[in-house]
Amino acid sequence: MKEYSVLLVDDEEDVVEAIIQKIDWEGMGYSLLGYAKNGLEALEIAEEKQVDVVLTDIKMPYMDGLTLSHKLKELYPSVKIIIFSGFDEFEYAKEAIRLEAEEYMLKPVDSVELSRIFKKVHERLDEEFDEKQNINRLKNYYMESLPILQESFYTSLIEGNVRQEDMERTMLDYQITLPGKLYCVVVLHNSISLSPEGINPVLISMSIRKLAEERLSKNWKACFFTYLGNTVVITQMDKEEDSYRLTDEMETLCRMAKHVCNATITAGIGKTVASLMDLPLSYMGARDAVAYRVIYGRGKAIAVSDINPEEKENRSLNRELLDEERLLDIYRSIRMASKEELFKDIDLYIKNSSLDNPSLQEYQFFLMDLVTNIHKFLLSNQLDAGIIFPKEEDVYQKVQQFNLSELSDWMKRICEKIQVVIQEKRSDKTKSFVKKAVEHVHSHYMDKDLSVEALSFALHVSAAYFSTVFKRETGKSFINYLTDYRMEKALRLLVEEEEKTYIIAESVGYSDPNYFSYAFKKKFGMSPSKYKTSGMKNEAK
Missing domain, CATH: 3.30.70.270 (Reverse transcriptase/Diguanylate cyclase domain)
Known part of the structure; x- marks a missing residue:
């Protein structure tokens, strides 16, 4: 039996616990991801993990169940939504139908009925999965869709x-x-x-x-x-x-x-x-x-x-590179392969260079063209040729003296040196990129609109790339880093400033003081007001 993931969303913990206990999740083909106490938490979990089915209440703080369902359907159209609520209102049911929810249930939830619904949802997910995997249908689709x-x-x-x-x-x-x-x-x-x-x-x-x-x-x-x-x-x-x-x-x-x-x-x-x-x-x-x-x-x-992102486009150069197919594998290996793979590509290039019995003039032209292409590669990657070739050395004259074996050894030395410089440059760019992002957080953490999308746009990269690089370099997702930094600032303000909690919340980038209190308690195990009181007591001692 194929297993699908389930996320429960309700701000009433006892209700969630009761549902967890009533259903044989494993026996019905589900894995329980856990539960969220509001729509915002649920969205964060859905962003980190693949969610197949969401069982959500409607009335919750910060983001209600209908808003959550809208956003989930927009981001992940295949997700199945089950809505349960303590409010028997027609407008809610109508909206659930518009969202194509699998079911709209009223609290208290009956375990038999809920099991029936989850079984039906499992069958529908199986049908959709089988449809995508159906070999005969894929063959027909292949023939029809490729004129x-x-x-x-x-x-x-x-x-x-x-x-x-x-x-x-x-x-x-x-x-x-x-x-x-x-x-x-x-x-x-x-x-x-x-x-x-x-x-x-x-x-x-x-x-x-x-x-x-x-x-x-x-x-x-x-x-x-x-x-x-x-x-x-x-x-x-x-x-x-x-x-x-x-x-x-x-x-x-x-x-x-x-x-x-x-x-x-x-x-x-x-x-x-x-x-x-x-x-x-x-x-x-x-x-x-x-x-x-x-x-x-x-x-x-x-x-x-x-x-x-800083590489400048040179279309005439790119068009020439399109015609240099024999060198493309070497260029790619310089940028991303190991030294051993690079050397293999160089050996293959020399072997397939059609220079078994060339005339002297053909061989000289080949060598000149090779050196020119290496210079172009350096230019396209914004590398100073002086770092690779000694400035006092006539490279064209030097290579004219090489036989194929010596040429291979020379290419390996030069390409390995280029590879090291590019790797160092890439590392410097990544560190600079993350440093700019961290500095931006430190100077704009109070901006309630600060987000991955806004910052990646300012840095001229995609949000997906930004998130990957930021987490790899800092060990935290951007949201976690921003939240931690805001909480550090909030801790200091709570002790040092005689301000209301809602003012401190706004000063560290939270427009909703209730959500600030919720996030604070989630991280530190106590409310901001309680922390402030305990801090004042410690200071008095």
Whole structure:
């Protein structure tokens, strides 16, 4: 029996305890995540863990059950909501129907009836899961949703093989419309080694694609196709800032794919471009971003602009790099692979360089082209060539003396040095990035509107990337860090200032003094007023 997760939400602890005791959760195929005392707590839990079913009361402090249900359905459309309340009011029941809640129950809750409802919800979840996993349906969907002509056109588009003069006519013939002001390519990579046994990886990929189409088609006017084993998405947007929202959308998609399809996918988001002719540049950025999964972890959304947000675009250089396919693996290994993998790619590059019996002139041109490309790579990564090559050394003249074996050794020394410099630079950028975020918290903690979204926008990165980096560097999520810092300030103010609790709450960023008191007690085990009284007593002693 497949197991689904349940979250209970009610501010009456005795009611929750009674429900927990009355139901055989494991026997019915559920795992109990625990319970929250209000809607805000429930949202925090849903953000951290995948929740399948939520049983919630309506009347609660800080955020009621209907508001919670609205937000959950908006963020996680597949979540099942069961509402129970002590109020038999028609408006509540009508709103529950509009929310497509599974059931609206009245307190006190009858264990037999509640068990029946949870059994029915389990059956519905099984049906939805089976529908997504149904092999025959996926095969039919695959045949119906991949018109050969459109697939061929999208592939040619990201490869740069569509001529400008042929674009309009071809799109008209293939019934394709791409009217966006800006475009961005996303690559969805399925980690086959982490796929469940017994299911064809191709069918898993199709399940991922269907899930992506359900999430992205409408809001992003997205086009989907399969290329080199990955699902590729061409998205359209109106403004540059939408790229941050796109990254966050992809982060949610990665989490849903793990839960719904039991698949680990990495979403690589390329650069935003203003012309369909520049889509190859966006695709290359998306592919490079996917490769960074070895650093940032699989199952995440990675935007190429987040990896190096200060990198300046040089389109002519990028177009040349597109033609240097033989060096791309070495470039990617410099950025993210181990030294051993880098050396293997260099050996492979030398072996496949078609230099078995070159003329002297061909060999010299090859060496000059290689050194030029390394210089371009340094430029594209904003690295000073003087750090890698001694300034007094004529590199072009030096390499002319190398045979292939000596050239291989030289490349390994140079590329390893570049790799070390890039890793140090990336580490410095990450630390600087987190330092700016921490400094912002310290100077703006009193701002009640301070949030992950606001701060990530100010730092010009996506909220998903910001959250990942911040937690990795500080050991805390941004919300936990902000809350802890606000509580530290509140502790000091409670002892040092002769102010009312609601004034202190406002001064540390809480617009609702009741919620401030609740958060304070949750962290320190006593109310702010009690802490203040105990602090004054200790001072008097």
